[in-house]
Amino acid sequence: MHDTPTLRTVVREQINIVARSLTLEARVVAVVLAIVSLVIGVEIANGRAGPWFDSGEWSIVGVVALVYPFAVWRRDRRFGPAFLWTLPVNRTHLVYARVFAGWVWLMAALAGFIAWKFALSLLSGLANPRILSPDAPLGVTALYLIGSAVLLALRHPLRWFLGAAGILIMLGLLERGLAAGPYAFQVFFEAPQLLAVAGRSTTAWRQLPLFAQSTIPTLLMLIVGGIALWAAALRHGENRRR
Amino acid sequence: MLELHNVSHIYPNGTRALNGVSLSIPRGMYGLLGPNGAGKSTLMRCIATLQTPTEGSIRFGTTDVIRQPDELRRTLGYLPQDFGVYPRVSAYAMLDHLAVLKGVHATADRKATVESLLHQTNLWSVRKKALSGFSGGMRQRFGIAQALIGNPELIIVDEPTAGLDPEERNRFLNMLAEIGENVVVILSTHIVDDVADLCPRMAVLAEGRVLLEGAPLELIRATRGRIWTKAIARRELETLREQHEVLSTRLLSGRTVIHVLADRDPGNGFTAVQAGLEDVYFASLAEARRAA
Numbered sequence: 001m002h003d004t005p006t007l008r009t010v011v012r013e014q015i016n017i018v019a020r021s022l023t024l025e026a027r028v029v030a031v032v033l034a035i036v037s038l039v040i041g042v043e044i045a046n047g048r049a050g051p052w053f054d055s056g057e058w059s060i061v062g063v064v065a066l067v068y069p070f071a072v073w074r075r076d077r078r079f080g081p082a083f084l085w086t087l088p089v090n091r092t093h094l095v096y097a098r099v100f101a102g103w104v105w106l107m108a109a110l111a112g113f114i115a116w117k118f119a120l121s122l123l124s125g126l127a128n129p130r131i132l133s134p135d136a137p138l139g140v141t142a143l144y145l146i147g148s149a150v151l152l153a154l155r156h157p158l159r160w161f162l163g164a165a166g167i168l169i170m171l172g173l174l175e176r177g178l179a180a181g182p183y184a185f186q187v188f189f190e191a192p193q194l195l196a197v198a199g200r201s202t203t204a205w206r207q208l209p210l211f212a213q214s215t216i217p218t219l220l221m222l223i224v225g226g227i228a229l230w231a232a233a234l235r236h237g238e239n240r241r242r
Numbered sequence: 243m244l245e246l247h248n249v250s251h252i253y254p255n256g257t258r259a260l261n262g263v264s265l266s267i268p269r270g271m272y273g274l275l276g277p278n279g280a281g282k283s284t285l286m287r288c289i290a291t292l293q294t295p296t297e298g299s300i301r302f303g304t305t306d307v308i309r310q311p312d313e314l315r316r317t318l319g320y321l322p323q324d325f326g327v328y329p330r331v332s333a334y335a336m337l338d339h340l341a342v343l344k345g346v347h348a349t350a351d352r353k354a355t356v357e358s359l360l361h362q363t364n365l366w367s368v369r370k371k372a373l374s375g376f377s378g379g380m381r382q383r384f385g386i387a388q389a390l391i392g393n394p395e396l397i398i399v400d401e402p403t404a405g406l407d408p409e410e411r412n413r414f415l416n417m418l419a420e421i422g423e424n425v426v427v428i429l430s431t432h433i434v435d436d437v438a439d440l441c442p443r444m445a446v447l448a449e450g451r452v453l454l455e456g457a458p459l460e461l462i463r464a465t466r467g468r469i470w471t472k473a474i475a476r477r478e479l480e481t482l483r484e485q486h487e488v489l490s491t492r493l494l495s496g497r498t499v500i501h502v503l504a505d506r507d508p509g510n511g512f513t514a515v516q517a518g519l520e521d522v523y524f525a526s527l528a529e530a531r532r533a534a
Contacts, residue, residue, distance in 0.1 A: 003345030004316065013342045020335055021328045075329055081292035083325035087343045088315040238311065 004088045007097070014094075014101035018072055022105060025071050029109070033116060044124045058136060061113070065106060065143040069151045072102035078236075079155050095236045099148045099229065106144055110137060134211070135218045142218060145225025153232035243268055244289070244396065244426055249298035250450075251284055259284040260295060261450040271422035273437030273444035273458075274430040275523055281450040282430045283323070286400045289428065290320045302396055302426075316345070319394030321385040323401050329374035333365055333384055336373060337391065344392045359387040363417065379410030386417060397427045403436055415440055438519040446526045449534075453526040461522045469521045470504055470512040473497040487532075489524035503528055 005013075076082070085091055133139075150157050205213065244267040251260040259281045276282045287293040289300060291311035300307035307314045328336060337356045346352045360366045363383040368376070376384060382402055389397055399418065403411045419440055421427060429441060437444050438458060446454040454461060469489070474482065476498050482488060486502040493499070501515065502508060503525045517525075 003347065004312065005343055005345050005347070009342060009347065013339055017328060017331065017335075017339045020331045024330060081287045081290075081322075083320070083322050084343075085292055086290050086315055086318055086320040087340070088312060088345060089343050090312075 007090075007093050010089055010093055011097045011100060014097040015104055018098065018101040019105060021074075022071060026109075033113075037116070037120065040120055041123075044120070058133065058139075061110070061136070061140060062143050065140040066147040068106055068144060069099075069102060069148040070157075072098065072148075073151055078152060090238075092233055092237050095152065095233045099145075099152075102148070103141065103144055106140065107137060110140055133214065135215050138215075138218045138222055142221035142225045145222070145229050149225060149228035149232040151232075152229070153235060243303065244428075245299075245301045246285075246289070247299045247301075249285070249288060249295045249300060251281075251288060251293065251295040251297075259450050260288070263298070263447070263450070263452055265445055265452065265455065267426055267428060268443065269424070269426055270443070271418065271427045271429060271441045273441035274428060274447060275432065275434060275437050275444060276430075276447035277432055277527065280432075280447045282432075282447055283400055284450075285447065286322075286398050286428070286430050289396075290318060290322075290398050291315060314396070317395040319389035319391070319397040321382075321389045321397075321399040321402055323404070325385065325388075330372050332370050332372055333376070333387075334360065334369040336384075337387060340388050341391050346392055355391060359390055362390075363387040364413070378405040379407065379414070382406060382410070382414055383417075386414070386421075390421065395425050397421065397425055398430070399427065400430045401432070402429070403431065403433055411436075434520045434523050446523055448527055448530050451530075453530050454522070458519050458522075462517050462519060465517040465522050465525055467514060468503055468505060468525070469515050469517040470502050470508055471499060471515040472502075472510075472512045473499050487528050489521055489528060 076084070084094065087094075150160070154160050208216070244265075246263055246265045246267075249260055249263040250258070252258050261281075263281075263285060274282055274285070284293065288295045289307065291307060291314055294308060302314055302317070305313045305317075328339075331339070334356060337359060338352060341352045341355055346355055357366075360369050363386060365380065365383055365387065368380065373381070373384065382405075386399070386402070389399070402418070403414060406414060415436060418427060418429065422440070429436065431437060441458065443457055444455070444461075445452050473494065474497070479488075479491065479498060479500070482500060482502070486504060486508055489501045489503050491498055491500045501521055501524075502512065503521075504512075507514070
């Protein structure tokens with residue numbers, strides 16, 4: 001009779017197997033970074049490297065963190081009678097262990113990315129290169145948790161993503177179509193009461209220290225991501241007739 | 243012994259996949275035959291703790307499979323039709339990973355288990371190759387290797403020979419026969435020959451119900467004197483279908499040879515024939531159709 005593996009063993013195994021299953025993605029990222037390094041190297045030689053070090057790429061890093069769970073769970077049957085559920089491992093533990101394993105490698109990749117930019121910035125000789133916002137790991141973690149929660153909660157997450165994007169585009173078109181008429185969104189958003197509330201909130205917000213202005217929304221996102229993941233993981237628990 | 247009592251399963255869309263299935267499955271190879279959509283895979287998944295039947299009970303020894311799924315998983319080896327996990331991982335790494343998750347903790351034990359299974363399934367030479375590069379036969383052999391990790395007492399193999407060439411199939415069936423000497427092995431398939439070659443006991447499942455259960459030789463004996471054969475011209479087939487219960491047709495030297503089910507000599511040139519398991523299987527399906 002098999003023993004039941006401990007949670008620690010399951011986590012260690014997930015870290016190991018997720019790394020092995022992401023080798024292709026790691027190679028693609030390495031090739032992209034090599035090409036970008038070459039381009040930046042040429043810019044450094046020409047003395048035009050400044051724009052590469054203004055932290056503008058963090059939006060790309062955020063999108064990567066959001067869609068990265070798709071790579072972590074690729075080819076896994078997340079719903080229905082998945083083969084892995086016949087193993088003597090608690091289903092919910094397996095889900096959390098996999099998410100954690102993905103996060104470990106995401107943080108490793110982030111650290112590698114920062115080290116890469118730091119090395120290039122040293123080569124560029126710039127006085128104050130902006131490489132990392134201090135709460136970047138938290139922000140990346142929050143987006144990864146939200147991405148994982150979406151993937152684990154929905155059977156067809158891509159359809160939901162595309163549907164949400166479609167609705168946003170339609171709303172944009174609607175707004176353009178309504179222009180400045182009485183039903184335009186602008187009329188709602190520029191209502192005097194709303195503007196007054198928004199103004200007061202903005203003033204209060206700006207009085208907070210710069211660090212807090214960035215950290216508070218990040219922490220809120222992190223909490224939302226954590227709760228969303230917990231709720232999504234509930235779908236993967238053992239569901240037995242008692 | 244695996245005991246199923248009055249197992250029924252209705253999917254949320256209202257499809258009744260299993261309808262009061264009761265079986266006693268002893269140690270050894272047990273064949274579960276049935277056409278596509280008969281409910282075989284649903285039954286396999288219920289036994290493998292992947293689905294909870296809406297009614298009935300399943301016991302394996304002293305374990306209540308429905309209430310204690312974790313207990314069963316500790317003794318279970320399952321080869322599903324498809325286990326699409328980590329295609330880029332090598333066979334060795336994947337087996338090692340699954341061995342850890344099945345509770346083979348000690349590194350030396352695990353190494354010995356994985357290497358022995360790779361040799362046993364003839365995959366040693368491709369142990370470093372990614373699973374995505376495996377042929378159908380190699381995948382099936384890998385599937386049986388992972389199912390055997392940790393010496394399971396209950397092994398479930400779902401349509402294992404589909405897509406295998408004759409040599410691969412033969413090798414695979416020999417392997418199953420060796421394994422089946424000491425544990426319960428349930429072989430779910432729609433290939434009659436697989437069951438005829440391997441299983442001392444079997445059941446036929448159709449539309450979620452057990453139509454027939456027993457030892458293949460006994461079942462064949464019970465059909466004695468009811469199967470009749472005749473070589474015909476192709477154009478006669480439709481007429482004969484209207485007159486008789488045609489079980490099977492096959493081509494032999496350019497002629498069509500048909501087998502029909504009849505309690506008495508149908509005359510018209512038909513001769514009695516020694517029934518095979520295929521005749522038994524088709525006869526049970528025909529009788530079920532007639533009863534419906």
